Amino acid sequence: MNKVIDVLVSAFRLKNRAQISVALLATGLCASALLFFSMKQSPVASKPNIVYILADDLGYGDLSVYNPQGKIKTPNLDRLAAQGMRFTDAHSPSSVCTPTRYGLMTGRYPWRSRLPVGVLRGYSRSLIEQDRLTVPAMLKKAGYQTGMVGKWHLGVDWVSVPEQKNLEKEPLYGITNEMNPEHIDFYKAPTNGPTTLGFDYTFFLPASLDMPPYCYLENDRLTEKPTAYTPGNSLSSGYTGPFWREGNMAPSFDFFQVLPTFIQKATDFLRRQSSQKPFFLYLALAAPHTPWMPTENYRGKSAAGEYGDFVQMVDAQVGRVLHTLDSLGLAENTLVFFTSDNGPFWRPAFTQQFGHAAAGNLRGMKGDAYEGGHRVPFIVRWPGKVKPGSVSEASTTLTNLLATCAEVVNQAFPATMVEDSYSILPVLLGKSQTVPQQPAIVHSASNGYFAIRKGPWKLIAGLGSGGFTEPQKIKPVAGGPTAQLFNLANDPAETRDLFAMHPEKVQELTALLKTIQESKTQIKSQP
Structure with a gap:
């Protein structure tokens, strides 16, 4: 690179147009050579x-x-x-x-x-x-x-x-x-x-x-x-x-x-x-x-x-x-x-x-x-x-x-x-x-249960584990919860079901899950 700079400086000091042309040509050749050398040394630098x-x-x-x-x-x-x-x-x-x-x-x-x-x-x-x-x-x-x-x-x-x-x-x-x-x-x-x-x-x-x-x-x-x-x-x-x-x-x-x-x-x-x-x-x-x-x-x-x-x-x-x-x-x-x-x-x-x-x-x-x-x-x-x-x-x-x-x-x-x-x-x-x-993340359990996560809130669309932990599936009782809601920021071990306490979150996550399920294209989160 220093050689390229030296040639450029010399070119601008010259008075003869032909000399300037030769100098610029030399500059271009030096730059091209350096570019080729760089590409040869690191051919995939932009693609890991x-x-x-x-x-x-x-x-x-x-x-x-x-x-x-x-x-x-x-x-x-x-x-x-x-x-x-x-x-x-x-x-x-x-x-x-x-x-x-x-x-x-x-x-x-x-x-x-x-x-x-x-x-x-x-x-x-x-x-x-x-x-x-x-x-x-x-x-x-x-x-x-x-x-x-x-x-x-x-x-x-x-x-x-x-x-x-x-x-x-x-x-x-x-x-x-x-x-x-x-x-x-x-x-x-x-x-x-x-x-x-x-x-x-x-x-x-x-x-x-x-x-x-x-x-x-x-x-x-x-x-x-x-x-x-x-x-x-x-x-x-x-x-x-x-x-x-x-x-x-x-x-x-x-x-x-x-x-x-x-x-x-x-x-x-x-x-x-x-x-x-x-x-x-x-x-x-x-x-x-x-x-x-x-x-x-x-x-x-x-x-x-x-x-x-x-x-x-x-x-x-x-x-x-x-x-x-x-x-x-x-x-x-x-x-x-x-x-x-x-x-x-x-x-x-x-x-x-x-x-x-x-x-x-x-x-x-x-x-x-x-x-x-x-x-x-x-x-x-x-x-x-x-x-x-x-x-x-x-x-x-x-x-x-x-x-x-x-x-x-x-x-x-x-x-x-x-x-x-x-x-x-x-x-x-x-x-x-x-x-x-990313609007949310969705998981599915081995029995087909869906769970959706947005921010700290997680909704499991069913009762029970949905998998290998017993009970796998619990039948809802009349008037009782039909799903499970957890706040993972406060309760990462999912010990407290908040379904009854936050119906607005249940409704929000249920609607978002349905939107994602029915979508044929990417869903963008709201700013």
């Missing part, structure tokens, strides 16, 4: 790499940075929080697996999908519509290399054996009704997997680690056919511990090695990336969801049983990914998200046994409309952009990923296709305390 890590059934109170009194230690995730922003009021759009993943990928609340209630299984067909805009498709259009590693749980279209071809005529077969594995031709690659939704590279497990088939698909093709069979494990454990269901599995499939395998595939993807193109990696862990199966070197390391050991293994494995970013010199230009798909499956008896509250001081657990079902840890690191060690109380939901990424890369998206996604970038950059234009 993006890594989104989604844990499975990890509770708000499972990270020691959120719950210092807990019996689990998570030094790698605590360090990530110290390097970035930790959210205290982030939520999954649903309290169970599949719906949250649909919302995460599409920016739409999951009850807008073809599966408004419930989860898919390993033999379910693809849930995301093929013409639907997704996060990876949007980023791919913006010039990103896109990869997905981990638990998919959004269905693929398994190919039927010839005599069962007529079943493919029913579009919901395999969504509302799981396919019969005897009707599937495993020698043919399934269709409509994640590569058709914008991912350049994929390595995934079809569903949860306790659901057959137990096998991997790479670039949407089986790496090994599920020709073996497992009778299941710990079937009477109440869906805890080393539990998995019976069913087909690949002969070499090892439950203990699933998490390390995903981490290895993720780090391999990172090592393949070129400095000439930004990348997006969606790393969807299958842990600490059941089966709780920490490897030998993590057993007994926590004070919260095999679940706590498994969480500490998750922390260490995430640390491997973060270390890889550092060792490759990628961390400084990488936007890292870490969160969970819903709350923990942690029964009250476990809290009493281990003295560890997996949902922190929140009420309920996975599946519930209560906060323990959907308030999740949420950490964002972006060196030079997000203030280290910062904490945000902004209410946000995981459906906001698409709009956030779109603003980061300056990419427009149609509001009619992405109704429920609002950018949190102003919050990340410290320019706003709340998510701009």
Whole structure:
């Protein structure tokens, strides 16, 4: 740059027009050379790499940075929080697996999908519509290399054996009704997997680690056919511990090695990336969801049983990914998200046994409309952009990923296709305390109960937990409450139902929920 300035000064001192022209030409060449050098040195400076890590059934109170009194230690995730922003009021759009993943990928609340209630299984067909805009498709259009590693749980279209071809005529077969594995031709690659939704590279497990088939698909093709069979494990454990269901599995499939395998595939993807193109990696862990199966070197390391050991293994494995970013010199230009798909499956008896509250001081657990079902840890690191060690109380939901990424890369998206996604970038950059234009956040419980949150107020449109905490559902009595209302600013544990005391808030939130449900476009909050 100093040479450019020197040439400019010399040019203006010259009297001869030809000399001035030559000097200006030299100036332009020097400037062009500097611009080229700058572009070569930092080709993606304006577009950061993006890594989104989604844990499975990890509770708000499972990270020691959120719950210092807990019996689990998570030094790698605590360090990530110290390097970035930790959210205290982030939520999954649903309290169970599949719906949250649909919302995460599409920016739409999951009850807008073809599966408004419930989860898919390993033999379910693809849930995301093929013409639907997704996060990876949007980023791919913006010039990103896109990869997905981990638990998919959004269905693929398994190919039927010839005599069962007529079943493919029913579009919901395999969504509302799981396919019969005897009707599937495993020698043919399934269709409509994640590569058709914008991912350049994929390595995934079809569903949860306790659901057959137990096998991997790479670039949407089986790496090994599920020709073996497992009778299941710990079937009477109440869906805890080393539990998995019976069913087909690949002969070499090892439950203990699933998490390390995903981490290895993720780090391999990172090592393949070129400095000439930004990348997006969606790393969807299958842990600490059941089966709780920490490897030998993590057993007994926590004070919260095999679940706590498994969480500490998750922390260490995430640390491997973060270390890889550092060792490759990628961390400084990488936007890292870490969160969970819903709350923990942690029964009250476990809290009493281990003295560890997996949902922190929140009420309920996975599946519930209560906060323990959907308030999740949420950490964002972006060196030079997000203030280290910062904490945000902004209410946000995981459906906001698409709009956030779109603003980061300056990419427009149609509001009619992405109704429920609002950018949190102003919050990340410290320019706003709340998510701009977001009218409210909506959650759905495993039984279909809706909950809406605006400011400190939360309305659950039903009585009972709506999920796995008993009672799940309570029938209203004549003249009594029909819903539940809480003020989370004063009562984050949802111990005092204010339904009868604030009918105006019940009416306001009920009307807003209906407006959002009926909307075909984004709803903007009132200034």
